[in-house]
Amino acid sequence: MELFQYTAHEIADKIKAKEISSVEATKAVLSRIDAVEDKVESYVTVLPEHALAQAEEMDKKIAAGEATGPLAGVPMALKDNLCTKDILTTCSSKMLYNFKPPYNATVTEKLKNADTVLVGKVNMDEFAMGSSTENSYFKKTKNPYDITKVPGGSSGGSAACVSADEAYFALGSDTGGSIRQPAALCGCVGMKPTYGSVSRYGLVAFASSLDQIGPLTKDVRDCAAVLDTIMGHDPKDSTSVNIDHGNLLSALTGDIRGLKIGLPQEYMGAGISSDVMSAVMGAVDNMRGLGAEAQEMHLPLNEYALPAYYMISSAEASSNLARYDGVKYGFRAEHFDGLVDMYCQTRSEGFGAEVKRRIMIGTYALSSGYYDAYYKKAQQVRTLIMQDFQKAFETYDVLVTPATPTTAFGIGEKTDNPLEMYMADICTVSVNIGGLPALVLPCGYDAAGLPIGIQIIGKPFGEAQVLNAAYALEQTITKVRPTL
Amino acid sequence: MDYETVIGLEIHAELSTNTKIYCGCKNEFGGEPNTHVCPVCSGMPGTLPVLNKKVVDYAIKAGLAMNCDITPYGKQDRKNYFYPDLPKAYQISQFDLPVCQHGHIDIEVEGQKRTIGITRIHIEEDAGKLVHDDYGSGSMVDYNRCGVPLIEIVTEPDLRSSEEARVFLDTLKSILEYTEVSDCKMQEGSLRCDVNVSVRPVGQKEFGTRCEMKNVNSFRAAVRAMDYERKRQIEVLEDGGEVVQETRRWDDTRGMSVVLRSKEDAQDYRYFPEPDLVPIVISDEWIEEIRATIPEMPAQRKARYVSEYGLPEYDAFIITASKHMADFFDACVAAGATPKTVANWLMGDILKVMNDKELEEIPFAAADLAKLIALIEGGTISNSAAKKVLDEMFANPHDPEEIVKEKGLVQISDEGAIKALVDEVIAANPQSVADYKAGKGKAMGFLVGQCMKASQGKANPQLINKLLKEALEAL
Structure with missing residues (x-):
């Protein structure tokens, strides 16, 4: 087995046991990037010098017994909307093509303090808007299982780089499925934690009330280790919750006897491919075999989640993205006539089509005379969907659904049809509307060998239960690596 | 026809908290441009606001001093508009659930007591400043003022003259000073006001169409702007015209206002609840805690x-x-x-x-x-x-x-020294002495003056009076 193929906890153990150094692990990842990046194109910025310098420092700390955490010395990647001080943070947009933040995101800081090594910043749909990473200004990331297919999005770079062994783990952000959908399409583990459990400080905002940072990893254990590192209250984020999240790694017992699983039928019917359905139901059977009880049930209001999601997220985005005006940093149009024209030219040239579409939808939804019919209505729907979930969790411990309606689709296949592209998030958006934790892991492969993801949704702050269920299921699944 | 003026005011007061409203930067006037800034108040991508609790304390204090109800469950909202001095392209303010509502201030005008309603007091962040000079053709932005906490105080249209408005503003200013909510330094822009004016024939119940005046930088300017606007609107009506609802810009140097924008051009600020902040929940205990800090008004x-x-x-x-x-x-x-x-x-x-x-x-x-x-x-x-x-x-x-x-201003109260002065003056002014003797009272004043002059103003005037009188009587 090659060094780059190990999971994060395996490589961390080797480093801890002084079998290898952090520098060696980093070099392994960097040469892997050299070897496959031409095909996968998951990175926007690779930081070889920075990474090696950091790895050397980590080796010193490890030798001195100062770095003992579960991720010490492990090379990783960050989605390019997570701020890294003095390191490009582009959001895969022309608008921020040259933007180097003057500060670190809280998660960047936490991973640094956990003695990890930052290898680079990975590609995404521009400002996290999209489901295929085709909306990046810089490049189109490919699915490591089939480079004619998309990796999903918006955290497509994070999923592809982990799947292609170009990093031991990565962070992504999830507003409507942006961690879970690419994790499903690229065959890795991805989790969106409960809203408020990971600080958003330093995550370039798309939709503030839905955005949440989470890990993309090679297995469930890694996912728990990364969450243990990045979760926790942050006084810099007013929406971050001040509770004790406990230790998630120690929750992985694999014992799911008596676990009550709800199978919402709204996600099991039309529109879900038969390959996906049979893999998911097979996985549910495996869980039953481990002693869990699974039952069909209903979330009647969930069908309104997608439209509510596009209203709320676009409205917030229209305001969050207004600051990119050419005045202070980033891109400014070269030719303009006066202030207003400078704004217009800069924003017309600096943003891609999808971002502009969402800004227009959001601006419209918030406009005087339309606010009540769109934004307010969507917020009311949100409350109802939350109640829908709340009721379900009175009976069930977790809910299980497919992660995506289909396996990875072809590059260019949906770019001309935004509505069809939006449907790629049909299984994941309601979780953001509800603020719930949800994890996706591979549960099988279709006839073409493309990964199929299953989603496990938990109660608010029920990360431990979700991770343990996923951990138990993972033991029953045979993983197939991509061939690159 | 006789007209009555109807005036409503919107006053912005900078709060004298130590730090800004959503970050830890110092809340200080002046400083080199862009030195009192951090990633949060300069609106860097990814940053988040955290409300300074002191700002709510101050708003509650101002509200209690103005007899307001304190909103138990409030929120903050985004007001969206583009301008280079607004780095996030939205201002965090409050829309429908301000910290304080339904208050009033009592004022006294020409011996008459009047009660002026306070519609609301809300908290918000200040914007930066554009600097147009010294940098050639372009404009520069100074973000030092970004995130300075403000309260906006909105009155009911209860004021009936510019004089009432002036007294109201003076009273309001003293309330803000007494509660130490704001230092009210007009020259530093700590207190700014927008003026809404309409006129109506005396006796008419309905309000006339109002105009809003911006850029009123002092109370004196406010009074001038109101008087100008009253006159302008009456002239329009007397000429058979109609007052058009618009926002006007007061030009204090020229003593006149000009149209800034009409009602049709009014901006749509697309207010919506600020998702980066949590609701402001104010308990009775909190209110009482603040009430206890209100000094003698x-x-x-x-x-x-x-x-x-x-x-x-x-x-x-x-x-x-x-x-x-x-x-x-x-x-x-x-x-x-x-x-x-x-x-x-x-x-x-x-x-x-x-x-x-x-x-x-x-x-x-x-x-x-x-x-x-x-x-x-x-x-x-x-x-x-x-x-x-x-x-x-x-x-x-x-x-x-x-x-x-x-300055050598010690008063000479030594009788001997003054007696010498008196004797000198009597000797030098025989005519005045004769006049005094002839009963001309004015001569006394002149002689006192001469004595004061001789002492370079230092002699005790009571003593001069006494000793001069004695000397003259003795002649």
Whole structure:
């Protein structure tokens, strides 16, 4: 087995046991990037010098017994909307093509303090808007299982780089499925934690009330280790919750006897491919075999989640993205006539089509005379969907659904049809509307060998239960690596 | 036809908290451009606001002092618009659930008590400043002021004249000063106001169409703007026209307002709840905690000055209108000065110099004025010398005793020395002496004046009077 193929906890153990150094692990990842990046194109910025310098420092700390955490010395990647001080943070947009933040995101800081090594910043749909990473200004990331297919999005770079062994783990952000959908399409583990459990400080905002940072990893254990590192209250984020999240790694017992699983039928019917359905139901059977009880049930209001999601997220985005005006940093149009024209030219040239579409939808939804019919209505729907979930969790411990309606689709296949592209998030958006934790892991492969993801949704702050269920299921699944 | 003016005001007051509203930057006026900024207040991508609790404390305090209801469950909202001084392209403000609502302030105009309704008080962040000079053709932005906490106080359209509005603004200013919610430094822009004016024929119940005036930078300008607008609207009506609802910009130098935008061009700010912040939940305990910190307010203090010190109503009103002035008064009295004498000095020479020099605060210590008064009352200096000392205290504040020494202003109260002066003057002015003897009272004044002159103003005038009279009678 090659060094780059190990999971994060395996490589961390080797480093801890002084079998290898952090520098060696980093070099392994960097040469892997050299070897496959031409095909996968998951990175926007690779930081070889920075990474090696950091790895050397980590080796010193490890030798001195100062770095003992579960991720010490492990090379990783960050989605390019997570701020890294003095390191490009582009959001895969022309608008921020040259933007180097003057500060670190809280998660960047936490991973640094956990003695990890930052290898680079990975590609995404521009400002996290999209489901295929085709909306990046810089490049189109490919699915490591089939480079004619998309990796999903918006955290497509994070999923592809982990799947292609170009990093031991990565962070992504999830507003409507942006961690879970690419994790499903690229065959890795991805989790969106409960809203408020990971600080958003330093995550370039798309939709503030839905955005949440989470890990993309090679297995469930890694996912728990990364969450243990990045979760926790942050006084810099007013929406971050001040509770004790406990230790998630120690929750992985694999014992799911008596676990009550709800199978919402709204996600099991039309529109879900038969390959996906049979893999998911097979996985549910495996869980039953481990002693869990699974039952069909209903979330009647969930069908309104997608439209509510596009209203709320676009409205917030229209305001969050207004600051990119050419005045202070980033891109400014070269030719303009006066202030207003400078704004217009800069924003017309600096943003891609999808971002502009969402800004227009959001601006419209918030406009005087339309606010009540769109934004307010969507917020009311949100409350109802939350109640829908709340009721379900009175009976069930977790809910299980497919992660995506289909396996990875072809590059260019949906770019001309935004509505069809939006449907790629049909299984994941309601979780953001509800603020719930949800994890996706591979549960099988279709006839073409493309990964199929299953989603496990938990109660608010029920990360431990979700991770343990996923951990138990993972033991029953045979993983197939991509061939690159 | 007789017209009645209807005025409503929107006042922005900068709060005197130590730090800004959503970050830890110092809340300080001035400084080199862009030195009081951080990633949060300069709106860097990814940053998040965290509400400074003190801002809510101050807003509650202002609200209680203005008899408002405090909103138990409030929220903050985004007001979206593009301008280079607004780095996030939205201002965090409050839309439908402000911290305070339904209050009122009592004012007194020409002996009449009036109650002016306060619609609401909300908290919000200030924007930066554009700097147009010194940088060639372009404009530069200074973000130091970004995130400075403000309260916006909105009144009901209850004011009926510019005079009422002026008294209201003075009263409001003193409330903000007394509660120490704002330092109210007009020159630093701590207090700014927008003015809404309409007119209607006397007796008409419905309001006329209103115009809003922006860029009113002082109370004096506010009064001028209101008077101008009243006149303009009446002229439009008298000419058979209709007042158009619009926003106008007051140009104080030209003494006129010009149209900024019409109602049709009104901006749609697309307010929506700020998702980066949590609701503002204010408990009864919190309110009571703040209520306990509210000091004696101007009206109570005025009553105390009248009953305790016997000051005239008017003097008490003027002195208590400014917390600074009233605190100064109290400190002088505490230092042993007679209240009435202190009031006379404040109401007379001190206010005059402050108005002339447009000072917002007395530059010297209250103890020094008490000392000055003691010097006069002890006969060390004359009243006229005291005025010279006061001038020096304004110009270069230091111990009045020192000033008296430096300037050689010690009053001559030595009878022998004055007798010698008197004799000299009598010898040198036989004509005036003859006039006095002939019963011309004026001659006495002249001779006293000559004695004062001979002493270079230092002789004790009472002694001159006494000794001169004795000498003349003895002739």
